[in-house]
Amino acid sequence: MPALIKYAVKHLQHHRQPMSSHQLTTPLQICENLLIDGKRYNIEHHILPSENAVADRLLLRGLELKEAYEELHEKLHKQPPALKVFLEVLLSTAAFWSPDKIVKARSARDELADVNQQIAGKAAELVDFLERRSDLHNTSGFSSNTHYHVCDVIEAASEDNYLFKSYIKERLDVLSGQFDLKYWPSLSEIAP
Structure with a gap:
């Protein structure tokens, strides 16, 4: 299992190079990059696999969430950590607070x-x-x-x-x- 995690981290780093600020133009890209960064951190530290699963589901449904990401970005982008914190809370809530x-x-x-x-x-x-x-x-x-x-x-x-x-x-x-x-x-x- 650790070999699989290491492969996933390398795969994420290899295929998802950090984007320059001009590449982060859409709210969808910004939000997805925050999700990917959070997932990468969790994988590297062997923590929160449940949150990673939620992040994966959000990443798979990016086009469906485009409007939601636009609204979040519009309301939170002026306070830099707010969007990141919101997404972290969303992942945690979805992972640990089922109906x-x-x-x-x-x-x-x-x-x-x-x-x-x-x-x-x-x-x-x-x-x-x-x-x-x-x-x-x-x-x-x-x-x-x-x-x-x-x-x-x-x-x-x-x-x-x-x-x-x-x-x-x-x-x-x-x-x-x-x-x-x-x-x-x-x-x-x-x-x-």
Whole structure:
């Protein structure tokens, strides 16, 4: 396969010599040369074969795209990198964002929104329970073997985290000992 890629690069270089500026007269030629240059770069660096496939399809349909290239050139040629950047984005979008992928991405976005709503609902419930427990601790004369300080929760959650134990735990212990509970958020305040 690498021999085939090397042959393709040499073939492109041999048959597609750089054109002088007076040869790049039509928007079709300009756009196709940008596509060829991008494809050559990808081949030389062994990257983005999917984009190369899209570039090949565009190059094969150059006459059909002539009007589109003319419109793009008219709108973007005054800002030199704009046409090149647009074509790069077009290749990337066509290569990596198929209609199926867009449907999956939208579905994932909707699922994420739903999960976030469920988390918000559960967090609100948790806040109510934490506040009720705190009230019972303060008024009933009973206590339970539960966390009441945010630093205790952080420490318990980091029980298996070597890096926490090695670098943060001691500093957090000192910091939590310097300030009493009124300086820290309550457990119900960190739940949402």
